[in-house]
Amino acid sequence: MSKFVAAGITAFAAEHFSGCLPLFLAAAGVMVASGCSAIKPADSFTLLTELPPGFSIKGEASYVPRTGEMCSVPAKKGRNFPGLKFFEQKLSAGAQTARFEVPLTSTEGGCPLVLKSFGYEVDAKYGAARLNLGRDYTGIAFQDGIADSQNAPSPMVLQKQCEWFFRTVGPKRYIAKILECKSVATPEQENGTVAKGPLQLAQLVGKTVKVVFAISSEESPAMGDNWVKFPTGWKRCMGESLEDPYAFCNGNITDFKPFKMPDGRDCTVYPNCTEQGQ
Structure with missing residues (x-):
């Protein structure tokens, strides 16, 4: 980046952002939730995302030509281009709320664009190891045109229910x-x-849209006929042998095999680990 371009970016950031200049420059086009204050775009809404402990998200706002426009979204050049805007909230051990100011329209590239969707990439930790991570995708769809009513509640609350499915x-x-x-x-x-x-x-x-992610207290097997549920928890079917990687029950609900929890404990019942729930 030349010193002239850098100076231009610095001047723009200083004019439009309050207390966010270091973050603005470090993000280099990626919008990251933070505690600093930023002036809202004139044509935008506030997206609040409530996350359970151990969750992080990446967001992608996608834009398309406004209804009736004959132009097209400018060609993609690199990760950031007029048809996409990126957002991120880092992993936290505690519950957290991400706050994003999401533009409803864009004129970048010379084509009037409107927001079409906001996609979430959701990551959640279930153990301490780096690969003890689950990921899923969900999002919000938007519709251009004249609103049926201007009296939408603010915040408008949307609910996302997450669940863990376990396997060996x-x-x-x-x-x-x-x-x-x-x-x-x-x-x-x-x-x-x-x-x-x-x-x-x-x-x-x-307005404000609040998306609440919740995690179910109940977990389910990822595949059918692998586990049998007892009052103390789930037991893993034996299958043909200890080495059988699929180990379908096939009607045998008396022979089971041990397994290991993500932290390395040897267990016989999931999720309490032992018959006694220790």
Whole structure:
């Protein structure tokens, strides 16, 4: 980057951001949630994302030509281009709330663009090791045009329910987990206060949308006929032998095999690890 371009970016950041200049320059085009204050774009909405402990997200706002426009999204050059804007919230051991100011429109590249979707890449930790990580994708859809009503609640609350699905992997049968997150209707959507389906852009100017991610307290096997549930927890079917990697029950609900928790403990019942729940 030349000193003239760098100076231009610095001047722009100093004019439009308050207390965020180091972060703005370090992010180099990636919008990152932070505690500093930034002036909201005139045509935007606030996206709050509530995350359980051990979660992180990356967000991708996608833009398309406004309804009736004959132009096209400019060609992609590198990771950042007019049709996409990126956001990120880092992993935290505790519950956290990410706050993003998301533009509803864009004129970058000379084509009037409107927000089409906001996609989440959701990562969640289930153990201390680097690979003890589950990932899923979910998002929000938006609709251009005239709003049915301008009286959308603010914040408008959307719910994402996440669940862990467990299985065993490898010859030592370590527990690994798969994360699945999906949209569930809120009470407001059930009673019709908030419509289901894409959010209307015309309703969102200056408003707040809150997306609440919750994790289910119950976990389920990732595959059927591998585990049997008892009052003390789930037991792993033996299959044909200890070495059988698939180990379907096939009606045998009396022979089981041990497995290892992500932290290395030898266990016979999931998730309490032993018959006594220790």
